[in-house]
Amino acid sequence: MDEYDKNNLKKVNNKLFRYVDDLPIVTKMYEDELKSYVDEQNSLKGTIKFTHEFEENNQLNYLNTTLTWNTTEKRIDIKWYRKDTGSNRLLHYESGHHKSVKINIIKNMTNRIIDTTRNNIQQKDDLNKLSGILIKSKYRKYFIDDTIMTCLKQVNNNIIPTTNTIQTFKNSKNDMEYILSLPYVNGMKVLKRKFEKLNNKLDFSYPKKLNSLVTSTIKPPSKAVVYQIECECGSIYNGETKVGLTNRSKQHDSIIEKDDENSSSEM
Incomplete structure (x- = not known):
């Protein structure tokens, strides 16, 4: 694909960005001109073929973002995007996973929005959408708000672990006598606290993952x-x-x- 960019996309190469095989192009072409350009590329000998999507109302969805041409400030605004076809459901709150897993889901989604959506009004709107998705998955409202607020405070205060914090973590890790991994079931956090009192660490594993239930690994019959x-x-x-x-x-x-x-x- 790199060679194809250099040899065949010279006309738009300085305004072209690529992630794997998705290419947003900043161009002055009208839609019919862009279609002709894509048809021209598809007529070239080779296995690479293109489809195209033109902006609507100055907006174009690209991967998990929405690109908006800001005509007032002459710039491209970027915000978080979630497909309409998405189920809008995440890991159910009442599933048999440790609370830390559910906290990390909220944190990861929140940080993705914070990193992507820079406009404060749009960011607030996106965080409200995330909150609605989490509520559908039976997450408690106070639990959602507290976790999102923690992420926002970390970003606003630019919290970075200090040397003392890192050293304390290393010392506590070195003091651990044993590290044990067990399958997680409800109530295991009580056992985790007891282990910590004995300077031992208990990690949780989830052996029955989704891919073990839905992935088919049918081997073709042997010809021998x-x-x-x-x-x-x-x-x-x-x-x-x-x-x-x-x-x-x-x-x-x-x-x-x-x-x-x-x-x-x-x-």
Whole structure:
């Protein structure tokens, strides 16, 4: 794709950005001109083919963002975007996961919005959308608000762990005698606290992940077989093959037709 950019997209190369195979282009072309340009690229010999989407109302959705052309300030505004086809559901609050997992889900989504949406009004709107998604997944309102507020405070105060904090963490880690990992079930946090009092650490694992339930790992049937061929003369030929019985039979037929005395085949 890099070579294709250099050789074939020279016309828009200085206004082209790419993430894997998604390319937003800043251009003065009208929609019909852009369509002609895409058709021209698709007519070139090669395996790379393009589809295109033109902005609507000065907006274009790109990956998990919405790009908006700000005509007043002559700039592109970026905000968080979630597809309409999304289920708008996250890990259910009453699922058998430790509370820290649920906190991290809120933190990760919140930080993504903070990093993406820079306009304060739009950011507030996006955080309200996130709050609605979390409420659908039965998260408590106070739990959502507290976690989001923690993230906002960290960003506003630019909190970075101090040297003393890091050193304290290292010392506490070195003081740990044993680290144990167990499958998580409700009530395990009581056991975790007891372990910490003994200077031992308890981590939780979730062995039954979603991909273990929905991913199909069907292996194709093996073509390796042992076979037996009976001849009209009464002789029997036993053989084995890894290419499948059909292909092996064709090989035998070909050898018999050639009737080569120097052949290494026993047929």
